[in-house]
Amino acid sequence: MTDPTMTSIVLRKRPVGEPRVDDFEVLQRPLVHPGPGQVLVRVIFLSIDPYMRGRLSEAKSYAEPIQIGGIMGGEGLGEVIASRSPDLVVGDVVVGTRFWQSHVVADPKQLVKLDRHGPPLASYLGVLGMPGTTAYSGMTDIGQPKAGETVLISAASGAVGSVAGQLAKRAGARVVGIAGGADKCLFVQETLGFDACIDHRVVDLKGALDEACPNGIDVYFENVGGDLQRLVFARLNPFARVIMCGMVAEYNDTSPRPGPNLMFVVRNRVRIEGLIVSDKMHRFAEWRALAAPWVMEGSLKYREDIIDGLENAPSALIGLLSGRNFGKLLVRVGPDPA
Amino acid sequence: MTDPTMTSIVLRKRPVGEPRVDDFEVLQRPLVHPGPGQVLVRVIFLSIDPYMRGRLSEAKSYAEPIQIGGIMGGEGLGEVIASRSPDLVVGDVVVGTRFWQSHVVADPKQLVKLDRHGPPLASYLGVLGMPGTTAYSGMTDIGQPKAGETVLISAASGAVGSVAGQLAKRAGARVVGIAGGADKCLFVQETLGFDACIDHRVVDLKGALDEACPNGIDVYFENVGGDLQRLVFARLNPFARVIMCGMVAEYNDTSPRPGPNLMFVVRNRVRIEGLIVSDKMHRFAEWRALAAPWVMEGSLKYREDIIDGLENAPSALIGLLSGRNFGKLLVRVGPDPA
Numbered sequence: 139m140t141d142p143t144m145t146s147i148v149l150r151k152r153p154v155g156e157p158r159v160d161d162f163e164v165l166q167r168p169l170v171h172p173g174p175g176q177v178l179v180r181v182i183f184l185s186i187d188p189y190m191r192g193r194l195s196e197a198k199s200y201a202e203p204i205q206i207g208g209i210m211g212g213e214g215l216g217e218v219i220a221s222r223s224p225d226l227v228v229g230d231v232v233v234g235t236r237f238w239q240s241h242v243v244a245d246p247k248q249l250v251k252l253d254r255h256g257p258p259l260a261s262y263l264g265v266l267g268m269p270g271t272t273a274y275s276g277m278t279d280i281g282q283p284k285a286g287e288t289v290l291i292s293a294a295s296g297a298v299g300s301v302a303g304q305l306a307k308r309a310g311a312r313v314v315g316i317a318g319g320a321d322k323c324l325f326v327q328e329t330l331g332f333d334a335c336i337d338h339r340v341v342d343l344k345g346a347l348d349e350a351c352p353n354g355i356d357v358y359f360e361n362v363g364g365d366l367q368r369l370v371f372a373r374l375n376p377f378a379r380v381i382m383c384g385m386v387a388e389y390n391d392t393s394p395r396p397g398p399n400l401m402f403v404v405r406n407r408v409r410i411e412g413l414i415v416s417d418k419m420h421r422f423a424e425w426r427a428l429a430a431p432w433v434m435e436g437s438l439k440y441r442e443d444i445i446d447g448l449e450n451a452p453s454a455l456i457g458l459l460s461g462r463n464f465g466k467l468l469v470r471v472g473p474d475p476a
Numbered sequence: 477m478t479d480p481t482m483t484s485i486v487l488r489k490r491p492v493g494e495p496r497v498d499d500f501e502v503l504q505r506p507l508v509h510p511g512p513g514q515v516l517v518r519v520i521f522l523s524i525d526p527y528m529r530g531r532l533s534e535a536k537s538y539a540e541p542i543q544i545g546g547i548m549g550g551e552g553l554g555e556v557i558a559s560r561s562p563d564l565v566v567g568d569v570v571v572g573t574r575f576w577q578s579h580v581v582a583d584p585k586q587l588v589k590l591d592r593h594g595p596p597l598a599s600y601l602g603v604l605g606m607p608g609t610t611a612y613s614g615m616t617d618i619g620q621p622k623a624g625e626t627v628l629i630s631a632a633s634g635a636v637g638s639v640a641g642q643l644a645k646r647a648g649a650r651v652v653g654i655a656g657g658a659d660k661c662l663f664v665q666e667t668l669g670f671d672a673c674i675d676h677r678v679v680d681l682k683g684a685l686d687e688a689c690p691n692g693i694d695v696y697f698e699n700v701g702g703d704l705q706r707l708v709f710a711r712l713n714p715f716a717r718v719i720m721c722g723m724v725a726e727y728n729d730t731s732p733r734p735g736p737n738l739m740f741v742v743r744n745r746v747r748i749e750g751l752i753v754s755d756k757m758h759r760f761a762e763w764r765a766l767a768a769p770w771v772m773e774g775s776l777k778y779r780e781d782i783i784d785g786l787e788n789a790p791s792a793l794i795g796l797l798s799g800r801n802f803g804k805l806l807v808r809v810g811p812d813p814a
Binding site: 192200384395397403409410413 | 538701738741744746747748750755
């Protein structure tokens with residue numbers, strides 16, 4: 139009988155442009171054991187998010203670069219299978235970071251224990267987790283949509299956009315989504331209940347924006363950047379607010395694209411503000427408390443896109459960066475708790 | 477003996493690129509008389525400001541375009557010489573708009589009466605007027621400089637920048653100006669008391685910015701745009717605030733220049749916000765009350781650049797747009813009150 143092993147995904151080399159599967163490496167090694175005060179967690183779900191592209195680069199960013207040979211970081215969820223801490227017992231379900239592994243040894247202070255009998259576990263990584271909190275903070279701290287305003291959401295079927303738009307609907311705004319493909323647009327309109335959704339692959343994106351936003355745009359939730367950004371910014375109303383959450387269409391660029399001329403910011407007194415949810419730690423628990431009942435009653439809609447197998451995490455991330463996922467992207471690393 | 481006449485400057489044709497003197501026309505016509513409830517004002521000073529370039533264009537902007545053949549608008553100051561209103565008497569000094577004329581007929585409700593025995597009259601068009609209020613509102617509503625932060629002010633010797641920087645100094649910040657030429661930089665450092673001033677005509681503007689702002693930039697008061705904008709935005713610190721007040725370096729452009737790539741807004745959680753002071757009417761009286769004592773005691777420094785003769789207003793505006801003025805630009809239309 140062989141010793142038990144664990145699997146980790148490490149960064150082998152820094153991608154140039156679009157990451158490739160061979161920029162990563164799957165390592166097997168003997169299973170680690172928890173030290174005094176630590177626990178051993180068996181990973182169940184790993185969250186794959188666009189910001190991870192930044193961590194693959196050496197450039198200074200808000201998230202620390204992953205070192206070459208280092209284990210990929212990222213939020214995950216798992217079950218405690220061994221504990222040398224009084225704070226957690228075997229069977230507890232927790233969320234934490236550094237989860238591109240089959241097993242994680244951690245200090246309980248780095249983990250948040252979840253209610254196993256509340257919302258579905260995976261929802262804690264999406265609609266109730268970091269992406270949902272990002273949407274909530276963006277709308278609460280920056281967007282502040284009002285009844286009758288027009289709110290435009292890019293990457294509208296995604297983990298952040300889908301929640302941002304539903305929050306704007308709850309505020310009484312007209313909500314327009316942008317997504318890639320007919321199936322995503324159908325989901326955005328029919329399931330999420332947005333007033334309209336634009337497929338960004340259409341030929342006449344300008345015309346589609348004008349038609350869907352006849353009164354201009356008061357709030358824009360920016361998740362993608364790229365050519366769309368210029369078209370949207372040109373249609374912002376006086377006193378519009380832009381939540382700058384991400385620019386995923388540009389993350390694989392090897393040199394920065396020119397941006398829009400900013401005279402519209404003066405002319406229309408626009409407010410553009412960057413958002414990184416880790417600056418707003420108080421919003422996490424606040425959002426979980428607010429939204430968990432909505433998830434359980436079914437009034438807050440969400441969709442998950444689950445890939446099986448830790449070894450597929452690199453290709454999942456690559457797909458996310460080109461919009462191939464449909465809903466919150468998760469990797470299933472192991473089975474649900476018994 | 478001929479009837480008394482008055483002079484007006486009207487827009488003859490829309491400038492393309494840099495305005496020319498022959499885009500304007502000087503008209504003589506018989507002196508108008510006030511109707512019931514109106515007053516006749518003899519103009520003393522006319523304020524020349526960068527935003528006026530926008531009003532010469534047909535493009536939608538925050539200020540209404542001047543019509544072809546219409547009288548140029550703009551803040552001015554004058555003395556009531558005839559009154560058919562109980563609200564103002566002959567000898568009152570007032571500020572108002574539509575002042576590219578030697579005489580103005582107006583409703584007293586469109587005018588603000590000034591204290592003739594307080595600060596120098598011209599200061600009501602500059603340091604205590606629209607430009608000063610713009611600086612005050614920008615720092616109060618958007619910039620919010622804190623002790624120890626680095627505040628960068630473009631067009632630092634100008635009517636807005638000079639006040640903005642002095643307010644940041646009062647808040648305890650390190651204040652760096654940018655101005656065009658050694659004489660302006662000397663004024664910014666020696667008279668206004670900024671910690672440093674960069675001549676934007678130097679060859680190595682990047683190096684000069686790095687040297688003057690070794691800890692990056694926390695607040696940027698944007699008055700000029702152009703190439704400088706990209707260099708400054710690349711040096712903004714996390715949580716920096718940008719007051720987008722104007723982009724005078726681009727006002728004569730015939731097509732918009734590309735702007736900076738905005739990924740830094742996400743990465744550094746920057747807040748960029750447009751400012752037009754007419755949105756903040758409550759700040760005008762508030763600022764006059766706060767700053768008039770500072771002007772009278774000499775602790776708030778300012779400089780005026782006064783051109784003689786209403787007929788020189790067009791060339792004064794043209795000069796302003798290329799940075800030829802040094803201090804708040806005014807046109808003297810008539811003598812001070814007796």
